[in-house]
Amino acid sequence: MKTHLVLSLFLLALTFSPSFAQQKRTKIGVAGLTHGHVGWILNAKDRQDLEIVGIAEPNRELAKRLTEQHGISMNLVFNSMEEMLEKTKPEAVTAFGNIFDHLAVVEACAPKGIHVMVEKPLAVSFDHAQKMKALAEKHNIHLITNYETTWYPSTFKAYEILKSGEVGKLRKVVVRDGHKGPKNIGVGEEFLEWLTDPKLNGGGAIIDFGCYGANLVTWLENGKRPKSVTAVTQQLQPENNPKVDDEATIILNYEDSQAIIQASWNWPIGRKDMEIYGLTGAIYAENPTDVRVLNAEGYSGFEETEYKLEYQNTPFEDPFTLFLAVINGELTLDKYALPSLENNMIVVEILSAAIESAKTGKTVYLK
Structure with a gap:
């Protein structure tokens, strides 16, 4: 058990x-x-x-x-x-x-x-x-x-710590995902062609990397939809990404918390990391295997705990084993699990609102 x-x-x-x-x-x-x-x-x-x-x-x-x-x-x-x-x-x-x-x-x-x-x-x-x-x-x-990020040990350690109540009630999440940009990291010609096409990809960095944060935050928020979505996009590499954005910041406003998603094709170093802030502490999932927890002491003091995680070689640390377990009836996904349809419907709703917000310059309120 x-x-x-x-x-x-x-x-x-x-x-x-x-x-x-x-x-x-x-x-x-x-x-x-x-x-x-x-x-x-x-x-x-x-x-x-x-x-x-x-x-x-x-x-x-x-x-x-x-x-x-x-x-x-x-x-x-x-x-x-x-x-x-x-x-x-x-x-x-x-x-x-x-x-x-x-x-x-x-x-x-x-x-x-x-x-x-x-x-x-x-x-x-x-x-x-x-x-x-x-x-x-x-x-x-x-x-x-x-x-x-579904397969990162750090993702689930951060979730475990948050749900344990160790850092108090959730108040803010900051998720950062990105790299130098598709052309700068040398992706294949066929991949680059559609990744920088606003029809075939739906957008640029706002889609390619904004989806990670929307997925993780929806999971951490137990499937809640944000009250509103505000986004700002830029095109800082027009020579490489002439048709799409390559820099995006998305703010999700919830009833008692806030999330900031930073999606970029302009970072000099590739990254996929997440910060979770509660009322009494913070959780930093810095990469696939490293997590730091800061429990607050006084005004600016804190007690820090570090976790150096390892992949456990479970059947669930790659997408195909999970996919097969689901379709063969050996595994039932929680309603708002990271790969679930319910979670990802909210992800696309958030991204669609973010694109509208960036285009209009206005906050989009979800119905």
């Missing part, structure tokens, strides 16, 4: 069955190869719990390059989603194309009862997200979203 409680706390407040082992190879289809994170699934081709049965990618040159790189047969590559689904009959699909196409992936998969996992964020707009949710519910499929 103790093991179950610890895993439940650290793994997104999950409820699960006692058996984690995947005894069969679940048939997985891959929708698109243009996402820079696609190596995640291609590197998983030899796993004992999944089998890549088909890849939908019309760019034959890209497909040839990546399949050769990962030792995958081009016989698995199809020019369209429809052909791949019809000929390979996957049980689940992982989407690694542009964000705009997430809706098309769900439209193709849901009526066939095929579960879907997309890379963050869920959708480019709230309208797309609502259509995806309706399809998932109508056809009873799982639709989950993958974020890198």
